[in-house]
Amino acid sequence: MASNAGGDAGEGEWLKVAQMRAVAEAQDPHAKEVDNLTLRRFLRARDHNVEKASAMFLKSLRWRKEAAPGGSVPLDMVQRDLADDKVCMGGVDRTGRPILLAFPANHLSAKRDMAHFKSFIVYALDNICARIPRGQEKFLCIVDLKGWGYSNCDIRAYIAALEIMQSYYPERLAKAMMIHVPYMFMKAWKMIYPFIDDVTRDKFVFVDDKSLQEALRQEIDESQMPDTLGGKLTPIPLKNYTRSLSA
Known part of the structure; x- marks a missing residue:
């Protein structure tokens, strides 16, 4: 109600x-x-x-x-993408907002099925939004592009994900920290950028490697920082997070 x-x-x-x-x-x-x-x-x-x-x-x-017929995305639509560990659940930032970690290098454009991928994006967004505590409305996203290359470049999929987030999950993203960004990704970004609305554009922050630790620690306490980024918390792959919820 x-x-x-x-x-x-x-x-x-x-x-x-x-x-x-x-x-x-x-x-x-x-x-x-x-x-x-x-x-x-x-x-x-x-x-x-x-x-x-x-x-x-x-x-x-x-x-x-x-x-999401019946209120949730059917698991059979997301199993393939879940298996690739493209998304993990992190801790919370200094304001209590939950953290979502995305790993685009685990996405291969050659094996992508668009219908299943869109369902996966909805599934991931539903799960992170369900973690947002009372008093908060947004989540923090860390997009780790380490290892990203041409085999991972999938402009259509990236635009589809952005359109879902912008159109159906408005005012949910607080900030997207783009880290370990390879030079070649910026060519892809130029093609994606026109499809991002003005409000959402300001939420994407590119962090260079020299400033990474300082930028992360401004947002996240060490106890909540992913251990892959020098913190003490082990992120949970979305496939395992889902299992723990259903257990």
């Missing part, structure tokens, strides 16, 4: 959320099942334009019914 709690929204913003709810519920009864914080994220993603935010939200509801 809808909740009126949360955040530092002013009265005017909550009034627009209420307007959004009225518009959405008139067109799709399932909107009643969505809380006000979710509506507020869509509102903020469309610069507080109620009409645009409502359209974005209603589109998301329709998409969700197809992308």
Whole structure:
């Protein structure tokens, strides 16, 4: 059911959320099942334009019914991508936001199935968003490009992942720290960049190797830092994290 709690929204913003709810519920009864914080994220993603935010939200509801029938992504759609360890769950940053680690070098464009890959992105985003604690709305992502090469370059897949995140998980990404970035990746980035919306672009931060430890420690305590990056916490591959939840 809808909740009126949360955040530092002013009265005017909550009034627009209420307007959004009225518009959405008139067109799709399932909107009643969505809380006000979710509506507020869509509102903020469309610069507080109620009409645009409502359209974005209603589109998301329709998409969700197809992308996650029954409320979740079927495991048989993501097993191949899970096996490649493209994503791991980390600890939390200094503000309590959960950390998602992505390893694009474990993605091979030649073996990618687009439908399955899109399901995998939804699966990963659903899992990291489920970890976001009360009082927070976003997660931190560390994109480790160590070992990335031409066999991993998959522009269509990268754009598809960005479009899913931007369109259906607005205001969830706090920051994406791009680390161990090889020079050749910047050529791919130039092709991806035009497909990123203005708000999301500012969240991608490229960190050079010399500044890496300082940048990481500004965001993450050593106890929550991945051990692969000099910390004390062992990240959990998404496939194992899923098993631990179902155990």
